[in-house]
Amino acid sequence: MLNLERFYFEGRQYMKLAIFDFDGTLFPKQTIPYLMKSYIKLGYSKARYAIFLCKTLRAIAKYKLPFDKKYGKEQFRREATVYFIQLFNKQKPTVVVEFFHQVIPQMIKDLNPMVVEEVRQAKARGEKCVLLSGCYTDILKGIAEVLGIDYVIGTDIEWENISNGKRVIKDLDISTGPKKVERLLESMKDKEIDWNSSRAYGDSEYDRYILEIVGNPIAVNPDELLRKLAEEKRWEILTN
Template sequence: MLGGVTDVSSDPAPATGGRVAAFFDLDKTVIAKSSTLAFSRPFLQEGLINRRAVLKSAYAQFVFMLAGADADQTDRMRAHLTSLCAGWDVEQVRSVVEETLHDIVDPLVYKEAAQLVAEHREQGHDVVVVSSSGEEIVAPIAQMVGATHSVGTRMVVENGRYTGGVDFYCHGEGKADAIRELAAERGYDLAGCHAYSDSAVDLPLLEAVGHPTAVNPDRGLRKVAVQRGWPVLAFSHPVSLRARIPTPSGAAVAAAAAVGLGAVAAAGVAWFGLRRRRRGDD
C-alpha cells in the first residue's frame, strides 16, 4: 500500500466488491483549524520546536490554505521539511501527543462533519480520513470522529528517531493513488463513493470518486465545484466530541507514535510556500 493506512475499527474486510466509502480530508474539512498550528504549543513546550518555528507555522496556515504547488515545488517543500523533524525521538513525541491530543483536537471537530460521518456509517458506508499529515496524527483523529480507516503521510523511523525521510507523501495525486489502492483492497466501487475536501489541491481525490463535495472551499475549488455542479457545504460549528465518543485507550494513542510529526511536516511545506511567494513579490 502506498499510503499510511490504518484500520481504526474492528470491521472485517469485505470479501466482495461494490462497497461504498466516504473519504474526508482533515484540515478545514473535519477539524476547524490547521493541525499544523494546533500542535505548535505543546511542541514548543517540549522543546521540539522553537518560537521562530511557531511563528512560521502561524503564517504557514494562511499560505497553505491559498496556494498550491506543482510537482517540482512539492519536492522542494518536502526536502525542506525534513530539517524540521530529523532526529526527533519517537518516544518523546508519543508522550506529547498522548497528553495533549484530545484537549487540542476535540474542540476543533466540526459538528457538521461529525454528523455527516455518522450518517455515512448509518448507511453502512466505510469512512476514511485522508490527510497529508502524518499517519500517526490522522489515525487517532479518525478514531475520535467515528471513521473506520485513515490514510496519511508515512515517515521513516530508524533506531527510534525520525530520519527526516518520507516513504509516502499523502498529498495531491498521492491521495488519489492511496484511495484507489484501498478501494482495491476493500472492494469499494469508487463510482459510488463520496469525497469531501476544502482545497483545490485535493482535486485528484475528488475526481477519483463519483460523488465529490466541496467543504469550506478555497477559491480554486469553489470555482471548479460551481463549474462542474458539485455540492458545496459550509461547516462552521466546532463541537466537543468528548461527551459523545469514547476516548481511545492509552494503547491506541500510544500506537500513534510521533503523531505531531505530520503536523510539523505540513508546517515546513507551508512555510516554504510562504518564502516562495515573498521572493516572487520582491
C-alpha cells in the same frame, strides 16, 4: 494521468466509501501551525523550535516569492511536515508519542462539527469511512478511533530512526495532491469499491483529485479555486 477506468464497476454490490480530508475539512485548522503552537505551549524545547522556525521561514520565502514556479503550497506543506517531526530527532520515540497524546484530545475538540456529523451519517448509511491526509498517521489514528473511522491513510513516521537522527519520513508516503489518489487506490486495490456511489470531502483545490474520482464530491468551506470548480461542476458545497 491515472487510468481510473478499471476502478469503476457496474452490476454488482461493492463497498461504498466516504473519504474525508483532514486539514481544513474535518479539522478546520492547518495541522502544522497548530502543532507548532502546541509544541511551545506544552513547554517543549525552544532551541529546537528556533531551528525548525528558521527552516520553515526559508520554505515560506520560497512559497511566497515566485522564484521557483514549481514550488507551491503542496510542496511547502510537504517540507513543513518533514521539518516538524525533525524537532524530535535524536530523542526517544516516546517523546513524540507523549506529544501526540497531549495534542490529540484538543484536536478532537476542535473538529468541524458539521463534518463530524457527515461521518456519523456515512456510518449510518453503511459506508466505510476513510481519513486521507498528509497529516501524521498516528494523529489520524487517534482521531479515527474516537469517530469510528474505518481506514486511515496518512504520513508514516520511521520510528526507529527518530533516536538516531536518520530520515524519519519517506517523501513518497506524504499524501498530498495527486499523491492522495495513488495512496487511496493502492490501499483499496484488494477491495471491490463502488466509486460512483462513494463520496469525498475536501476544502482545497488540491483535493480536487480525490473529489473527481467519486460520484458524490463535496466541497467543505472551499477555498476560492475549489469553490469555482465546484460551482462549474455542480458539486455539493457545505459551509458553516
